Amino acid sequence: MNLTVDWVQLLTVSAAVYAAVIAVFLVLENRSPSSTFAWLFLMLGFPVGGLVIYTLFGRGWKAFSRKNQLHTLIEGTSLVERKAAMTERQPVLLEELARSSVGEYARLGHMLWLSAHAPLTLTNRLEILQDAREKYPRLMTDLQAASRSIHMVYYEWASDRFTEAVADVLAAKAAAGVEVRVLFDPVGSLGLLTRRYVRSMRRAGIEMFPYSPLYALHTISYRNHRKIAVIDGQIGYSGGLNMTETHLTGPVGFSGWRDTHVRVVGEAVLRLQSVFLTMWYNTTGENLFAERHFPLPVDRSHTTPIQVVSAGPDSRWNAILKSYIMLVTLARDHVYLQSPFLIPNDSLADAMKAAALAGIKVWVMIAPRGGEGQLAYRAGMTYARELAEAGVRVLLYKGAYFHAKTVCVDSKVCSIGSANMDIRSFSINYETNLVVYDEDVTRQLEADFEKDTDSCVDFSVSMYDAQPLRTRLLDSVMRLASPLL
Numbered sequence: 163m164n165l166t167v168d169w170v171q172l173l174t175v176s177a178a179v180y181a182a183v184i185a186v187f188l189v190l191e192n193r194s195p196s197s198t199f200a201w202l203f204l205m206l207g208f209p210v211g212g213l214v215i216y217t218l219f220g221r222g223w224k225a226f227s228r229k230n231q232l233h234t235l236i237e238g239t240s241l242v243e244r245k246a247a248m249t250e251r252q253p254v255l256l257e258e259l260a261r262s263s264v265g266e267y268a269r270l271g272h273m274l275w276l277s278a279h280a281p282l283t284l285t286n287r288l289e290i291l292q293d294a295r296e297k298y299p300r301l302m303t304d305l306q307a308a309s310r311s312i313h314m315v316y317y318e319w320a321s322d323r324f325t326e327a328v329a330d331v332l333a334a335k336a337a338a339g340v341e342v343r344v345l346f347d348p349v350g351s352l353g354l355l356t357r358r359y360v361r362s363m364r365r366a367g368i369e370m371f372p373y374s375p376l377y378a379l380h381t382i383s384y385r386n387h388r389k390i391a392v393i394d395g396q397i398g399y400s401g402g403l404n405m406t407e408t409h410l411t412g413p414v415g416f417s418g419w420r421d422t423h424v425r426v427v428g429e430a431v432l433r434l435q436s437v438f439l440t441m442w443y444n445t446t447g448e449n450l451f452a453e454r455h456f457p458l459p460v461d462r463s464h465t466t467p468i469q470v471v472s473a474g475p476d477s478r479w480n481a482i483l484k485s486y487i488m489l490v491t492l493a494r495d496h497v498y499l500q501s502p503f504l505i506p507n508d509s510l511a512d513a514m515k516a517a518a519l520a521g522i523k524v525w526v527m528i529a530p531r532g533g534e535g536q537l538a539y540r541a542g543m544t545y546a547r548e549l550a551e552a553g554v555r556v557l558l559y560k561g562a563y564f565h566a567k568t569v570c571v572d573s574k575v576c577s578i579g580s581a582n583m584d585i586r587s588f589s590i591n592y593e594t595n596l597v598v599y600d601e602d603v604t605r606q607l608e609a610d611f612e613k614d615t616d617s618c619v620d621f622s623v624s625m626y627d628a629q630p631l632r633t634r635l636l637d638s639v640m641r642l643a644s645p646l647l
Contacts, residue, residue, distance in 0.1 A: 235449055235451045241452075244456070255281075256282055259599060262599075266492065266494075266574075267599060270488045270489065271467075271469060271597075274485060275469075281433070281469070282467055283428065283430045283470075284467055285464065286426055286427065286428030286429060286464060287426070288424055288425070288466050288598060288600075288603055289425045290606055290607060291423045291424060292421075292422055293420060294403055298324070302328070302331060304397050305335065305393065306331055308393045309340065309394060311340060311342075311343075311393070311394055311395065312392075312393055313391070313392040313393075313439070314343070314345070314391045314405075315344070315346075315390050316345075316347070316350075316405045317346075317385065319344070319346040320351070320407065320408070322406060322408075323407055324405075329362065329366070329368075333366035337366070337367065342369065343369045344370040345372070345373045345438075345441055346370070346373065347385050347387070348373075348375055349385050352376075371445050384590055384591070385590075387580050387587065388592055388594045389403055390437060392434050392438055395454075397425065398430065398431035398435070400423070400579060400594055401580065409421065413532075415533065416562055417561045417562050418561070418562035418563070419562055419565060420565060420566060421565045422500070422607075424578050424596060428464065428466070429459055429468075430469075433470035434470055435456060437470070437472050437594055439451055467598070468596055468599075469597045471577075471597055473592075473593055474591065474592035475589070482581045482587070482593055483588035486510055487509055490510070490514055490524070490571075493524075493571045494522070495522065495523065495572050496524075497569065497571050498526075498568075499525070499526040499568070500527045500566040501526070501527075501528055501566075501567050502532070502582060503539070503542055503583060504526065504542035504546055504584075505541055505542055505545060505585055510583070511549065514554055518549075518554045523555075524555065525555045525611075525615075526549065526555070527618060528556065528564065528583075529558075529559055529563060529564040530543075530559070541640035541641045543626060544638055547623055547627075550623050551623055556621035557614075558619050559617055560617055560619060567579055567580060568611070573601060574599070574601055575600075575604060576603060576604040576607050578595065578607070579593065579594055581593040
């Protein structure tokens with residue numbers, strides 16, 4: 163009997179200690195009260211499952227901050243002086259931007275410099291590439307012309323006819339002495355990329371590795387969602403397109419694949435190179451930060467102001483989320499947003515609703531369904547309803563699968579990148595966007611947006627409310643899980 167009592171007492175004391183430790187830990191994180199109480203409920207009500215879910219989805223930037231170590235990677239190299247000079251120039255460049263025709267939006271540049279250490283670069287030339295049929299031929303041409311290095315990181319890399327052709331080009335360049343390095347996300351590429359393909363790439367002299375492998379269970383939910391290629395440190399690609407033939411044909415049940423990417427030449431490429439090399443170091447332990455990988459731009463005749471903004475679980479300020487909020491709040495006439503998913507956090511949703519209620523033309527274009535799981539798309543319908551009630555025009559893209567991630571404001575400033583408008587992209591995934599302060603580029607992107615409206619139908623609150631109760635209830639249940647989707 164005493165033994166039974168001892169066990170009961172031990173379990174009671176252990177539970178009390180667990181509860182106290184968890185409570186102190188969560189309170190000290192200083193999250194929002196609602197978030198803190200939600201995690202407390204989950205971890206106290208379901209101790210084992212709650213801890214697992216927190217490990218997979220809930221940890222903040224401090225748990226990953228050791229990965230954000232650019233300053234240590236360039237120590238002892240000539241890049242230290244270049245970085246110091248770049249840092250010293252930023253106040254002057256931002257002041258010049260404030261005096262330009264897009265001056266009102268320089269506040270965004272200042273915020274991104276302080277929150278994401280994203281320097282404003284001026285000597286750039288940028289091309290918008292709409293869909294894989296524009297991007298892939300341009301990329302293949304640049305790969306074939308590479309003379310020193312090819313660096314590529316993609317969320318999805320498939321084994322198919324298109325990537326076999328890419329592999330042949332990369333193998334030929336490796337045989338010619340070009341350094342070829344490839345990172346892929348093993349979750350994004352799961353079921354798409356075969357071991358045979360990876361082995362053949364490595365046999366050809368191509369260094370190809372998974373970023374955060376599947377056996378690293380404690381980081382399995384924190385994925386690399388970037389899509390970046392850097393050729394010779396002088397040409398860069400970034401945006402929404404991965405490396406798969408599906409982007410040319412579209413998923414089953416769709417007529418094609420609608421997406422947006424950019425090709426950039428100039429100083430911004432060096433920022434993309436830095437993103438890749440930091441990820442390479444975190445994957446392989448090899449520090450490649452050296453002058454040879456950061457050549458100065460050859461053509462300095464173009465001046466397109468660009469900030470390369472990278473964020474992830476190691477980012478303290480959620481800079482990409484804040485950039486979306488600022489882009490919406492800075493709008494004086496219109497803001498056009500594109501994203502396959504519509505799962506904004508409360509701050510972004512409130513900013514969109516407030517702008518619409520203030521008479522700003524807020525249009526958001528989304529995918530009503532996907533090629534695989536539908537949970538995130540269904541959750542998005544609940545957000546579409548409340549945004550539409552506030553006057554936001556929600557456009558549902560039909561025909562091709564819609565995957566573009568862009569924002570345009572007042573024909574002045576735009577953003578193109580890998581980040582979806584969802585909580586995962588804003589706080590859990592590693593993402594990279596290019597913020598462009600250029601009227602010509604923004605007008606071109608807005609013209610493409612307006613052309614896309616021809617393939618859309620408007621979301622209707624009354625039609626949504628007319629759906630069966632079970633459909634709307636399922637959507638609302640999916641919304642509860644939206645931070646994890």
